[in-house]
Amino acid sequence: MKKYRSLLLLVLYIVLPNLYFSQKSDKIWIDGLGRSFFSSDAQINEEDTISASNISSGYNLIDLNTHINPFETIEIFGQVRIKNEFGSFFGSGTQIDIRQLRASGIIKNKVKFSVGDLFLKQNKFTLYNYDEELNFFENNYNSSYKEIVDYENFYFENRWRLQGIQTNFSYKFDRFIRTLEFDLFTTRPRGSSQINSGLNTSISDMLISGGSMVSKLNKSFTAELNYVLLKELPATGTVERAIRNPVYQMGINYNNKSENSIINHKLQAGFSERNWSYKSVDDSTSELNKGMFAEFSSSYFKIDSTFSLNLGYRYVDPNFRSSGAQTRRIEMNETNVGSIYSLYSNDYLVRPISVFDIVTDPNIYNQNISGTLMSFDPIFSNALPYGDATPNRQGIFLDGKYNSKNKILNINFKTSYFNEVIGQGTTQKRNFFTILQSSDINLKEIFNHTKEFDLSFSTMNQITSREGDSIERVNLNSQHFNLLIEKEILSKLFLQLSLKRFESKGNEYINKRNEYGEIFTFQSLNIIRVDNLYCYGIKYKYRENVYINLQYNLWNSNFNNSNYPDLNFQRFLFIFSIKL
């Protein structure tokens, strides 16, 4: 922390005197974000006489992004966060942190490089930050919350925020192939740190490195080769074992562009290894997992963006392990609890993560790459809890979208049917059927209003089933419904009403994994659960990401379980968000 503080002071001292000149010379420029966030939550559970009936929290923050361009091809970027807790006066509750620091540029107009905080994404099977559950089609249903969750967790274009060095460069050819593009990076998602000061033990550094080679073979064909390696360096810590997880992917892409449409075919395959080595025993490894995946998809796009369709087949081996692609945004275990009312009821029960937490709480989200499969809750995402890279799945998928030319109707849909490659704890395999759609109706055009008037709704239905005897049998049905009505009542001032309803009914087994990520037992789950989130409020939109939002939220979780009393909460919320 002292280092950061010194660094901050240094940056401020260097930068601030030059700010006046920066506006003129353009060598230093500043952007960023400012936000005021106040919330007041109340529990309205009659059975709970112990928890506080009301709690409130809030903060004001400014993130100052300082871009320093000593010359045209180099940029030094520092993000300083100044945060002041609501209710703290005269300097108490103030936090000043360095949030990001990066240098990037181009060497001799040929090689791009970045050092420091990087936002990396490679391939959906090698390095990819999949969306959290209940989020699809980048919906607008709870956009104020969603922006905060993503921003606070550095979720940007499905990239992982990693710290290290990255470079890319390309060659251009005039015969045989058109281009040859290279991308290399090595990062440290986790540094060595002390576990126990008394025993002087510490965990090792974890590195994740990778490389890509992409070649545009000709006008239609592109070939790609991706490689990622996650590795712990045992010598940097005192822990006995160290993970190693290389993943290889190769693919070929065919693109045929006609006058009105584009047809695309993509074939990709790859394999992974994962094992642990031991310090005390030379050349020893254990828990070796080897797995592969393959995917073929064909897409059709109309060039005017009114229609698209994508159909494909995917196979992912049960032992395919890719830390960079299978790390989840939310760890669904008992230790990950919501920020508000994490304990509830007169029995001090740990409140399970609810739809409200997933939508609103940035603190339940994860930014660290995990070497093993993280736990998930089957009621929220059972078919593809680790995105497309979910192991032990094979099946087909179909997705598409339709935009009417008169801009009245937009429809997105996705459906898939997957089943397990091998059964878990039985020879019987689960089947997963998912269908989801999202529709936006422009009522302004229909009713000829001068001001914006939109209606959006989306539905998701996911059915998990497994045949067999009474123990093997699984039948879980999860449904999710969203509704948003947004009406501009004065210029830029919108009245908003949204509803989110999630319902899950049936039985399933939750996998319990050991430290090597192997399943050692199953926890039976019988559930009839309903979560509701109602929001209404007003929003003054200056422009995208710049708004004042006043909301009232009412939310509940009904567990239909005598051991878990139902939850009923309400929230009053104020957000003032600006983009500097």
Next chain:
Amino acid sequence: MKDFNIFISKYFITLSLTLFTISTCKIYGQENESLNQIFTSNIKNIKSNSSSISFAGSYRFLGFVRNQTEVFPNNSGKTLVLLSGDNFREPMLLLKLKGLTKDKISFGADFMLNSTYKGPENVNNQLTLELGLNLRSSFTTSFGKFNVSSGGVNWYRQSRLTVWGNRSFNRESIYHRRPQTRLTSTPHLRYENYYNDGLIDEGVRYGNRAFQGIFINGQNLPKGFSLKGVIGKTPFNRSILDSLSNNYTGCFRVSKKFKNNFNFSYNYLNSTNLIDTVNNEFRGYSINTLEFSKKWNLFSINLEAGLGNYYSPENNFNNGEALILNISSSKKAKYPIDIQAYRISSEFVNLTGNFLNTSVLEIFPNTGSNNRATTIRPQFNSPMVGLGIHTNNRQGISVNTQHSFGKLKINAGIGISSEIDTSISSISYRYNVNAQTLSRLYLFARDWGPYNVLNSTYRNIFENVSISDTNINGLANFKKYFANFEFQAKYSGNLGSKKFYIFFLSRFNSCSRSLHYFPKYNLDVLISQISNQIDFNLEVSNNASLILNFGMERIIGNHITDLGDNTDSSGSPINMILNRLNPTNSIVNFARNQRNRLIGMGLDYKIGKDAMIFFRHNLYSYHDPNFVLNNLKGSETMLELKILF
């Protein structure tokens, strides 16, 4: 380690070969624009519109030396203090960030950097915020223009009975400086302004109250209406529970302007402090007031009246009334006069209004180290206050007037007030002389000093006095009556070609068991306080100004107040002049007999544009022959360098 070396070696070799190939091969080219189309695992940098950001602020160094020759008995033996700053939380380097986005939203933060300059072993160079962060925006609709801001600290004022802070206009010694005191273009101008206008600009915080929260202000609303309001927290909403407590103050004001300079306003305020999260118990109060103001050519009237109630597990008050009436003649009048009458019932409780709360002690939050929080607890025990300052459970009237006799300007005020009901068997009073000096001895401490009666607040100090005549409830057995008289004379002249100013200020307060129309200095009254201060300022040059100060204060108590521990049976004289003239018939007492004195000299020197040095050297003494341990003497020396940018 072996693994790591191999790992790094592989990358190093690969990278070296790649760079070598790129830099040496010439069979292929690379076009600049292609760099933006090739595959990259990283984000592509896009330059966005930069916000307009500027910095302003100040640097202020205060070298402080205090040398105590007489100390309190619990002093550890440390009599000399060398400090950078005077221990109060003030910024040495204040950087005020101001920004404006392209949406015309302004944002700001005030960075504060301090150094104790105590050597490398005591590095404490913390970067923090002085007050906080603010986001502000305004938008115009067909209903009017609205300003919305959020964050804080924001300084806010609404009306005297709801949200208001005192401002120093006159009747202050100008010798002392506050950290927020603005720089004038020349050193002499500060004294000239005070002579002409009586206004010392101490910064925006004086006259307003600190708030955090959401603020709204609507102007040019239909039919001449305007509104302002805030929902948030004040320092009084701080909680012992944690930052998540549900403590809020919300208030708003709706005003309407009529023709002929007639204004009408409605004010509302509600403040709640959560004290029990399980039983959901609150302490709080709510206030509704109406305000009228009307201006004629010769005089103007301003009246605010309202009702307030208070609730808590300890006390539950129904509506109590409050009224403040001001009648002021035009300033153009030959003898301008200002009459103020007020009545604020004990049920009317408010910590953010322009009056002190004396009826409910529990409403003050007990937060901070040792639950002291005297940063926000003002006088409570029947405060003996100056003119223009009010308390609840009190009613009174005051008259102020001023006149000029050539270069001699005088202003004077007289006031009386009384409690509405009997109250705590105690009185409190602030010192007019040595207040800053004593407050620096023990910052923000409650009930300290050898007799545990001193209370330090921000650059001020007050003392509590117990009364022995009590009823069965432990309250004073009588209502207390207060009388005040204040007189100020200002004179401007020339010594050769140099201008000089003399400011004389006398303040005389007493608290008694019966009504007196003029304060008394004798043992008939419970407490008498009289202070005289003279400031002399001489313009040495355009860039230098000399300031001398002499202050003297006497506070005496009668036998109903605390008696001292002086074993001398002859007591202590209450009037030193009469005692010298006729020692045998001198009136003596055994209660408070305090003598405060301050002799100070200083120099204000301008070293450049917006840069000045202020030097002050004070010789102070604080002495009470009846309370023998109350004996302080020493000197303070301060060198302040202030640079604005």
